[in-house]
Amino acid sequence: MSEFLTIGEPIALFGSTEVDKSLKDAGNFQKFLAGAEVNVAVGVSRLGHSSEYITSVGKDPFGEFIIDQLHENKVGTDYIDQTEDYWTAFQLKDRVSQGDPSIFYFRKGSAAAHFDQQVLDKIDFSEVKMVHLSGIFPAISDEALAAFRYFVKLLEEKQIRTTFDPNLRPQLWASQEKMVATINELASHAEIILPGINEGEILMGSREPEAIADFYLANGEATQTVVVKLGTEGAYVKQKDGTSFTVPGFNVDEVVDTVGAGDGFAAGLITALIEGKSLKEAIIRANAVGALAVQSPGDNDGYPTPEELAAFLKENKVDDL
Ligand code: KDG
Numbered sequence: 001m002s003e004f005l006t007i008g009e010p011i012a013l014f015g016s017t018e019v020d021k022s023l024k025d026a027g028n029f030q031k032f033l034a035g036a037e038v039n040v041a042v043g044v045s046r047l048g049h050s051s052e053y054i055t056s057v058g059k060d061p062f063g064e065f066i067i068d069q070l071h072e073n074k075v076g077t078d079y080i081d082q083t084e085d086y087w088t089a090f091q092l093k094d095r096v097s098q099g100d101p102s103i104f105y106f107r108k109g110s111a112a113a114h115f116d117q118q119v120l121d122k123i124d125f126s127e128v129k130m131v132h133l134s135g136i137f138p139a140i141s142d143e144a145l146a147a148f149r150y151f152v153k154l155l156e157e158k159q160i161r162t163t164f165d166p167n168l169r170p171q172l173w174a175s176q177e178k179m180v181a182t183i184n185e186l187a188s189h190a191e192i193i194l195p196g197i198n199e200g201e202i203l204m205g206s207r208e209p210e211a212i213a214d215f216y217l218a219n220g221e222a223t224q225t226v227v228v229k230l231g232t233e234g235a236y237v238k239q240k241d242g243t244s245f246t247v248p249g250f251n252v253d254e255v256v257d258t259v260g261a262g263d264g265f266a267a268g269l270i271t272a273l274i275e276g277k278s279l280k281e282a283i284i285r286a287n288a289v290g291a292l293a294v295q296s297p298g299d300n301d302g303y304p305t306p307e308e309l310a311a312f313l314k315e316n317k318v319d320d321l
Contacts (some may be wrong), residue, residue: 001127002052002076004044004276007151008037009112009144010055011105012062012090016295019095023104032298033069034091035265036167040132041075043267043289043303049274050127052076053125054119054151056111057082062088063111073300079119086111088311093259095297100258105171111299113141117150125158129274131218133190134165135183139172142150145182151164156222159271164190165266166199174182188220192230194266197227199222209246213238229262229290235283247283250316264289267303288312 013034016026038053045051051151053075056061057084059082068090070077084283089107096102107113128161138148166183173179180203187193193216195203200212214225234249268289272282289303292312297300304312313319 001124002042002050003127003129003211004049004051004104004131004270005054005123005125005128006037006041006051006132007054007115007148008035009107009110009140010035010053010066011107012055012065012088013093013299014090015093016095017297020097021094022317023092023094030297032063032301033066034260034299035089035131036136036165038066038070038075038258039263039300039303040266040270041070042073042300043264045074046303046305046307047267047271047289047309049271050076052079054079054123056081056083056086056115056119057112057303058082058086058088059084060088062090079123081111081116081119082113083111086114093257096259100195102299104260106143107140111138112137113144113292115144115147117143117147120151120154123154125154125160128158128160130161130163130270131155132163132165132270133186134167135186136167136169136172138162138182138186139169139179148186152186156189156218161192161269162190162193162222163266164196165194165262166196166203167177167262167283168199168202176212180237184219187216187223189222190220191222192225192227192269193223194227194229194262194269196262197231200228209236210238211283225279227286234287235265237279237283239279241255245280247280247287249287250312252294255294257297258294260302261293263299264293264303270311284313284318285309285321288318
């Protein structure tokens with residue numbers, strides 16, 4: 001029984017330790033747990049909330065590594081199916097001194113892509129306060145998309161609060177049209193939508209935060225809040241009642257790796273809302289977790305404990321949240 005649930009594809013990540021060397025030439029890698037949704041589960045657990053991850057992994061060394069990492073991070077594994085029939089996904093990532101790294105996936109036909117939705121019927125929702133969904137899992141296969149839709153139906157029946165991050169991965173979709181139509185339809189079922197500003201441009205044709213928010217507020221009855229992530233600028237928020245505000249981001253001395261910052265942002269927001277904080281306080285915490293995330297090489301290794309978060313906020317002269 002957990003306060004938080006998410007479903008996704010976990011990935012064993014090999015991050016190069018050699019700065020500005022191509023993946024072809026790099027010879028030294030560090031292994032991490034990755035996958036957008038599992039990152040959020042780790043972030044929520046590290047901030048002190050019970051968290052459970054739903055997926056399928058292979059009975060192989062990467063699958064075992066992922067389960068070990070989840071145990072180490074106190075993320076529940078009761079709804080993880082282990083199969084001998086398919087492999088666990090892995091990926092390579094380079095290390096760059098500027099901008100975003102290059103990523104190469106080995107994930108097609110993975111165990112998660114063959115996820116059996118019967119697992120969803122075993123879930124105990126009695127303590128669940130929030131569920132996080134992302135546009136990656138429904139992109140990996142038809143089975144995953146069907147399971148995602150079934151999960152959304154269960155969440156609607158049980159009236160559980162949901163966050164949705166479009167997390168666009170064009171390489172996983174048959175076409176851009178299919179990606180845009182499916183993501184926008186899936187987003188319409190979520191209470192809180194978390195698009196990035198660049199994603200807004202692809203999904204609804206504007207980089208204007210208010211236009212992106214207005215599109216999603218009109219797109220689905222379930223949607224109450226849109227939080228447009230502005231990178232280092234922070235986040236723009238608009239709610240169904242027309243209220244809007246911007247929360248500036250934090251300055252970071254050294255950016256080591258940008259991947260995982262958006263998932264950390266979601267974990268900060270979700271934990272603050274579970275604790276009954278205001279939306280504004282939740283966005284400040286979300287920005288803080290995102291800023292801490294970019295200062296380390298893995299996706300989720302920079303996510304803070306409550307003590308680390310408090311120290312960061314104090315350093316940045318924000319009252320403890
Ligand atoms: O958000 C981080 C993810 O991009 C990374 O962990 C891998 O899930 C992943 C993906 O599909 O890109």
